[in-house]
Amino acid sequence: MSFLILDRLTKSFGALKIFDGLSLSVNRGETVAICSPSGSGKTLLLRLIAGIYEPDAGEIVIDGRPVTGLAPDARGIGMAFQNFALYPHLSAFENIASPLRARSVAAPEIERRVRRVAEILKIGHVLQHLPRELSNGQKQRTALARAIVADARLLLLDDPLRNVDAKLRYEMRQELPRVLREFEATVLYVTQDFREAMALGQRIGVLCDGGFVQVDRPQRIYSDPSTIEVARLFGDPTINLYDSQLADGVVSLLGLGLALPGCAGAARRPCRVAVRPEHVQIAVNGEAGERAGLPVTIEAVTPLNQNAVLLLHTAAGDELLATTTLQRAEALACGPREAVALVRPEHLLLFDRATGARIRTD
Amino acid sequence: MQHTSWHWRLFKGICLALISLFFLFPILWVLLMSFQTNEDILRVPPSPFFTPTLDNYRALIAGELTGAGSTLKIAYMKNIWNSFVLSACSVLLSLLLGVPAAYAFARYRFRLGENIAFTLLSFRFAPPLLVLLPLLLYFQDLGLYDTYFGLIWVYQLITLPLILWIVRGYFEDVSPDIEHAYRIDGHSWLRSFLKIAVPLARPGIAAAALLAFIFAWNNFVFALILGSSDVQPVTVGALAFITASGIQYGQIAAGLVLSVIPTFVLALVMQRYLVEGLSLGAVKG
Structure with missing residues (x-):
């Protein structure tokens, strides 16, 4: 059975209709990369799932439980923002520990779990630093660590590699699948880089004109695109x-x-x-x-x-x-x-x- | 570009000294006056050389004004205490009401939101004299005349708009995503307000509180009309030095010095938070 179901979501801002009957289902433990040109509402989609915005119509089901109308803190998900959104007045350790504190985990256990995820993401040595003392790569890893530390079963990653330099982006692209597998999370990964989508997604969803125009395995998206947009989006040099x-x-x-x-x-x-x-x-x-x-x-x-x-x-x-x-x-x-x-x-x-x-x- | 030659530095030093002297001279003169007798002060021409005396301060603290053979009871220390109670309580109440309101105005769009915010600000436009007479009549009917509570209530006209508008700007500078992230971590709305929004806006809250405190401390006309000597602050209390037997310049000066000390100390303490606000810079995370 699908772990995450988006059922005919509709969302508009004033006269501007962003989603019109958008549907998607994601299996447990699967990583789906959402790839589309900028301005097509990828970030908004993650925010609807996270509960920051509510859809005008349609249903969101996580692990068999309808969550539409629930506050963000009641949905039990992890999210990494494109702009990191770290808490500037808290150390990297406290940033990562935040979801555990919300779940009233005991202090030694918090220590153990933060250390573990920090080791995996190679930021163990900067845990006492404030966010402004971290490099962009370290900030990005801290944001990622915060998203996965509480074993959230649904991870929403909003273009987490957008604001890091090319070398680091390449490294993380290799490393992320291993990290995500280790935490057995179901992942929605938003990106506008088709290579990233192809490297990370077991399936890729292409978001266009208010809905998914194609959701398929990376190779099929490339060789068998269903619309011109999909064909143009994937491939370098372009088709x-x-x-x-x-x-x-x-x-x-x-x-x-x-x-x-x-x-x-x-x-x-x-x-x-x-x-x-x-x-x-x-x-x-x-x-x-x-x-x-x-x-x-x-x-x-x-x-x-x-x-x-x-x-x-x-x-x-x-x-x-x-x-x-x-x-x-x-x-x-x-x-x-x-x-x-x-x-x-x-x-x-x-x-x-x-x-x-x-x-x-x- | 560096001008480190000695005469440039000397020139800068002299300029700074002149400007400082220009602005600080009245304060310096008042400080000198507070250590002089009335005769010294009124001497023509005035002289910076005199035998310092602590009589002025002694009279203030003892609460007895002696001049021209008669003794007058004054309650200047009580006035300072009143000033402190009124200003501190007004600012605390304004923070309690204004900070959540500022957050609401910064984060949510609601019906008439901007109008309400502007109305609150407009309290600062009207001259206080416009509302004083009706207020006095109401206060006498309600039993609020000559009470701390009544004055603190009226002082909200001064402190609340100030805090609301300054703190609102600071809340608007905090990226909503930081709060969203905190909610997604599993924290309640209240916790994200108290643990994320308020600490990040703290420099602004400190600045607004300091400013509001000074405005409240300096208020004169509300307390003059709406309270008797039991609740009147230093600004009104200083009137007592204009006696039938003459104006007690020495005591006025000493009273001024004493009344400046609390706000001065507060500003020094708050400076840490104000500087923190600058160094924190844009809170982009």
């Missing part, structure tokens, strides 16, 4: 996206006709066609052979980790991004600028032009 026509089982990608057997016989309709940069192959000096490709010029080569991003221009001036290995990129950079871009039909993603919804082609 190539063009207006097109689907007619008689053939879709045109910048003038290159590609046959989609699954769509044969369908009525002619406007659509948008998308292809991931890693699915765009570059052929030079006749490597393409018999295969039909798109003539392009290589405008720029930008290294990105193990790969390189190629910026390609078609004769009509449209831009196309492709990724390739570093060695291949170096070879291409030295060679002629004229090349052919090859795309396999099964790698195309088609979306309805009006609604942005996916058009299934198989």
Whole structure:
């Protein structure tokens, strides 16, 4: 049975409708990453669950108990805020101990549990410091420690890595899953960084236009997005996206006709066609052979980790991004600028032009 | 940019000394007067050289004013005590009422909220004389005339708006998320108010309380009309030095010095909290 159920939540501020029938269910012990563009209400969603705001309609159920209308202190959850929200006049120790004090835990037990969680998060040496004496990374760990110390069964983490530097963010991204597993918590993790969502979430929920447009395993979100928004949000460099026509089982990608057997016989309709940069192959000096490709010029080569991003221009001036290995990129950079871009039909993603919804082609 | 050459420092020192002298001179002169006899004070031209005497203070503490052969009973020490009781109780009552009210105005939007807050502030606009006569009549009917309770009540007009508006600003500076976090930890509303909001606004509360205390201490006209000598503070009590046989400048000066001491000491004690407020800076956590 689901541990957390959000059932058709609706929330508006004045005339501004933020959530409209939002639903989600999370299993016990599962980590669900909520990822979406900024301004889509991720933080508000956590605040509704925490009880800081109340939904206008709908029900929130935690562990079989409806909590809508209950005060925050009666919901038994842990939350880490994006801006840390540490108590500035209390030491790191007292900050972390706060949920235990609220539960009237005995002093030696508080000491033991705060030490333990501080050891796990590597802040044992700064427990006597005030928040303003801590670095951003230590503040973030203190906030996290406070959220998990009381074994809250539901953890709400509001973009906790947003305000820390890149190196620490990378470290924490590796470390967090282990910490969360250790505390056997059910976690909602909010972020606007798709990599973070993919690294941390067992499932990812994409929040858009007042509700979840897709909730799925990270790999499925990436390879099988249900809307244009999802496709654009996940992936770096971003997905190539063009207006097109689907007619008689053939879709045109910048003038290159590609046959989609699954769509044969369908009525002619406007659509948008998308292809991931890693699915765009570059052929030079006749490597393409018999295969039909798109003539392009290589405008720029930008290294990105193990790969390189190629910026390609078609004769009509449209831009196309492709990724390739570093060695291949170096070879291409030295060679002629004229090349052919090859795309396999099964790698195309088609979306309805009006609604942005996916058009299934198989 | 550093000007550490000796003549720049000397120039700065002289300027500071001149400014300090300008502002502190009246106080210094009063202090000197309090150690002089009336004859010394009234001598023309005035001279800073005299034989210091403690007679003025002795007369005040004994409560007997001697001048031109007659002896007059005064209750100046009682006046100081009255001042202290009135100011301290007024500020305490205002804190008790004003701090929760300030929190409500800072955190919650409610119907007519801004209007109520403004109305409270507007008590400070009206000249006290406007309300004194009706107040006097009411007080005599209600039996509040010449009581501590009645004066403390009226003093709320002075202290409550001050505390409310200053402390409200400090509460608004505290991030609501800090309180939300505390609630989520499992603490009740009251605990989050007492353990988070109030301590974080403490520098503001201290500043407001100090200011309100000084305003209450310096009040003259309410106590003059609404109380007799039993409850009157030093500001009114000092009138007793204007006697039929002349104005007792020496005793007035000594009385002034004595009446300044409590607020002076309070300001020194509170300074710690005021500075703490500055060093705490923005409470962003």
